Amino acid sequence: MIGSANLNIMVKAARRAGRSLAKDFREVENLQVSVKGAGDFVSKADITAEEILKEDLMEARPTYGWLAEESAEIPGTDPTRRWIVDPLDGTTNFLHGLPHWAVSVALEHKGEIVAGVVFDPCKDETFFAEKGQGAWMNEGRIRASGRTHMIETIYATGLPFAGRGDLPDTLQDLARILPACAGVRRWGAASLDLAYVAAGRYDGFWERRLKPWDMAAGLVLAREAGALVEPLAKGDNIIESGSVICANEPMFERFAKVIRG
Structure with missing residues (x-):
């Protein structure tokens, strides 16, 4: 290496x-x-x-x-x-x-x-x-994927489990993105979700209430593979807020617009 x-x-x-x-x-x-x-x-x-x-x-x-x-x-x-x-x-x-x-x-x-x-x-x-x-x-x-048509893209996210209060926000996200894309995956490991964006397996990823250790390594992987990475709410610090949105460069603005509503 x-x-x-x-x-x-x-x-x-x-x-x-x-x-x-x-x-x-x-x-x-x-x-x-x-x-x-x-x-x-x-x-x-x-x-x-x-x-x-x-x-x-x-x-x-x-x-x-x-x-x-x-x-x-x-x-x-x-x-x-x-x-x-x-x-x-x-x-x-x-x-x-x-x-x-x-x-x-x-x-x-x-x-x-x-x-x-x-x-x-x-x-x-x-x-x-x-x-x-x-x-x-x-x-x-x-490298991040080069797909340019939303209907061909798939995305990853996390779904709230017992004890968390962000289910309404997540359901609204899904209601907006599912009709527009080829699918959403929830595999339960944010570090791998971001690594898969870097590898072009997913076209994007978003999630709330992550811890720094959930995403730190994945953030540099995605960026170095050519994906764009931003806080879910503009102006926030990703590590401090725990919320992130990430996608390949051709799709980022469209994907972010849908998720951010």
Whole structure:
């Protein structure tokens, strides 16, 4: 793999954590699972994967900050850089034996995501990107789709589960977009949704109330593949607001207009 030292560290860490998760995935019925909230679970496998990532990333770059799903935030002695990590994006899929989940690792520099890795162990697909260097999947470069007709496009989103209050907004979104396109997919892993936009598999993606670790790596992947990325509400900060809209360049304005109503 050609990339910076940081990117190589990220890829190796994500793959090691992914191999650990894959081993547990084969024995998913025996996992120790605790309820973290309505429809939101955390497993022993999830925590172990985060420990692997923390060990590899913080040992390699001990001055960087740390932001991850399952552990406390750590401010770095280098205030300009931090790791943003989701050890298991798609936990509910994982716990149900559905082979669609990923390890997500991003590097933030001065408030901007400058590198990202999304590793899907089940399909042996490693998506990675660095600012200004394009986006890649395994050994090949990837690019956002070139579709220009809305009726031919498919999009991805998340659907609110128990305990969330944004169902009315999502239903309105779907009422506007479904009649205009070829379909909408809900696969339950935002990092992979954004990676799939980068790879041209989806033409766009939108979602509300995401956490930074859900989307950080995917944002740089999509941008480096030529997709456009904006906050759902203009003027917001994507990471802070948790809302994002993303699409290939030819379709972005039309797609955004439909979703934003």
